[in-house]
Amino acid sequence: MLLLLALACTGVAPKDGDTSLEAPPVDLVDALAAPGPWSVGHQDASVVYADTIGGGERTLHLSVWYPTTATSGDDATYFSGALTAEGVWQDAPVADGPFPLAVFSHGHQAYAEASGFLMEHLASHGWVVAAPDHTGNTTFDGSDRATEIYAQRPRDLSAVLDWMGTSAYPLTETRVVMGHSFGGYTVLATIGATFASAALDCPDPTTGFCSTMTPALRTVFEGGLADTRFGAALLMAPGDFRLFESAGIGAITLPTMLMTGTEDQPPGSEVDEIWAALRDAPGDSARRVTLDGAGHQSFTDFADTMEDVTMSAEASTRIVDVYALAWARRADGDADVAPVLDGEREVAPEAVLAQ
Numbered sequence: 001m002l003l004l005l006a007l008a009c010t011g012v013a014p015k016d017g018d019t020s021l022e023a024p025p026v027d028l029v030d031a032l033a034a035p036g037p038w039s040v041g042h043q044d045a046s047v048v049y050a051d052t053i054g055g056g057e058r059t060l061h062l063s064v065w066y067p068t069t070a071t072s073g074d075d076a077t078y079f080s081g082a083l084t085a086e087g088v089w090q091d092a093p094v095a096d097g098p099f100p101l102a103v104f105s106h107g108h109q110a111y112a113e114a115s116g117f118l119m120e121h122l123a124s125h126g127w128v129v130a131a132p133d134h135t136g137n138t139t140f141d142g143s144d145r146a147t148e149i150y151a152q153r154p155r156d157l158s159a160v161l162d163w164m165g166t167s168a169y170p171l172t173e174t175r176v177v178m179g180h181s182f183g184g185y186t187v188l189a190t191i192g193a194t195f196a197s198a199a200l201d202c203p204d205p206t207t208g209f210c211s212t213m214t215p216a217l218r219t220v221f222e223g224g225l226a227d228t229r230f231g232a233a234l235l236m237a238p239g240d241f242r243l244f245e246s247a248g249i250g251a252i253t254l255p256t257m258l259m260t261g262t263e264d265q266p267p268g269s270e271v272d273e274i275w276a277a278l279r280d281a282p283g284d285s286a287r288r289v290t291l292d293g294a295g296h297q298s299f300t301d302f303a304d305t306m307e308d309v310t311m312s313a314e315a316s317t318r319i320v321d322v323y324a325l326a327w328a329r330r331a332d333g334d335a336d337v338a339p340v341l342d343g344e345r346e347v348a349p350e351a352v353l354a355q
Contacts, residue, residue: 028339029347032322036125038067041092042076042085045167047132049159053151053220060132060156063112065123066169067099068092078113079139085113088120097128097170100332103160103230104131105153105190107181107237107300108145111138114300115180115236121321122328128169132160137182145208147217150243153186154225161229174332177230178324180299184238188274191233191256192226194248209243230254232331234324236299237261241270249277255285257327259320261294263309275354287341288354289323291316311350319351 043064051058063078065088073089102122106114112131113119119129134156137149157177164171179187189195200218202210232255241249256278258271265271278286293311297303299320303313326337339345343353 028336028345029322032325032337032340033318035121036067036123038095038124038126039070039092040088040120040123041066041068041070041094042088042090045163047156047159047163049155049162051152051155053148053155053217058135058152058156058159060135060159061112062133062160062163063119063131064169065119065127065129067095067097067123067126067128069095078116079111083113085116085120094169098172099126099128099170100172100174100176100328101161101164101169102127102129102176102178102328103157103164104129105157105177105179105183105186106131106134106138107179107183108137109139109141109143110181110183110300114302116301117317118178118299118320118324122325125325125329127328128164128171130160130164132156134186145211147209147212147214150185150189150209151217151220151225153182154189154227157186157190158227161227172332175230176232176234176328176331178234178236179238180236181238181296182240184235185240185243187233187235188238188240188244188249188252189225190227191230191254192224192228192252193244194224194251195221195243196245196248198245199243209240232256232327234327235259235274236320237264237271237296238274239270241273244277246273246277246280249274250281252278252281253285255327255331256287257323258286258288259291259299259323260288261291261296261298261309261311261316263293263307263311264296264298279354286355287327289319290352290354291319292350292352294350315348315350319348322347323351 045062047060070092076085076088076090112133236259295307295309297306298316326340
């Protein structure tokens with residue numbers, strides 16, 4: 001495992017019986033919080049697939065982060081070239097793998113790289129990370145949500161997984177799916193949450209989910225949008241409990257971590273119902289991390305800038321980095337992260353773990 005490798009690679013081998021040159025033990029939380037041993041590369045791609053929901057072809061811009069041995073190059077750009085990611089090398093050569101894969105779904109009216117800090121962190125620790133722009137639901141597309149986007153978003157993640165499987169990126173069989181906000185809904189649908197009949201009945205046709213509902217679309221939702229190729233999931237500040245209700249979320253069998261902020265989703269909000277349904281699912285496979293003082297954007301690159309919260313960006317990004325990496329590594333078979341995920345090792349006083 002990376003932690004054990006870091007401990008072993010001190011650069012100096014002590015003589016037999018001589019421990020004076022051995023590196024001091026590396027704290028588990030510090031190791032998870034620090035950048036990993038890899039430099040980070042970034043590439044842009046396009047994913048095109050047959051859109052059975054909207055008809056015709058659907059094209060997605062895709063951002064991909066990956067480990068590289070490059071130490072210099074052109075800085076990557078995000079958000080259609082408007083933002084520069086210093087120290088992330090655009091089109092750098094991909095390191096020899098194989099590497100596990102994480103797929104990320106952005107929030108409503110966001111964009112692929114909106115949580116770039118986390119994507120970069122995972123890549124530095126030996127992960128390939130792919131994040132699509134959900135066409136029709138990005139920053140450039142306005143605030144309306146038609147019924148179709150609720151079905152297209154999970155299909156987008158499946159299309160990305162298909163594309164990554166035929167790409168040149170060296171991948172293992174580990175697949176983790178992550179999402180923020182509306183991306184949290186997207187992940188729930190992708191990992192097997194079933195839709196509630198009451199929601200599909202559309203008692204309020206003015207809601208986005210029901211705005212363009214048709215019998216054909218209802219049939220799509222009734223059939224489910226699950227992709228069984230993912231092995232674990234991470235939800236950050238999700239909503240839309242009413243679309244699934246407890247029984248629908250209780251159908252999930254995948255190990256799932258839920259992250260929330262108290263200044264976004266305080267006690268008594270619908271996320272508590274999401275957590276109760278996840279916690280009651282079969283097996284000991286759910287975790288919840290509550291960030292005391294965090295807001296909705298604390299899981300993005302805009303932590304503590306777009307809203308008035310008491311948790312600093314430095315604190316929230318560190319907590320998210322640690323738990324997300326630990327959860328991903330657990331899915332990849334790393335038992336060394338258990339103290340963090342089982343509550344034996346505190347990550348931060350502001351982070352409350354439940355299981």
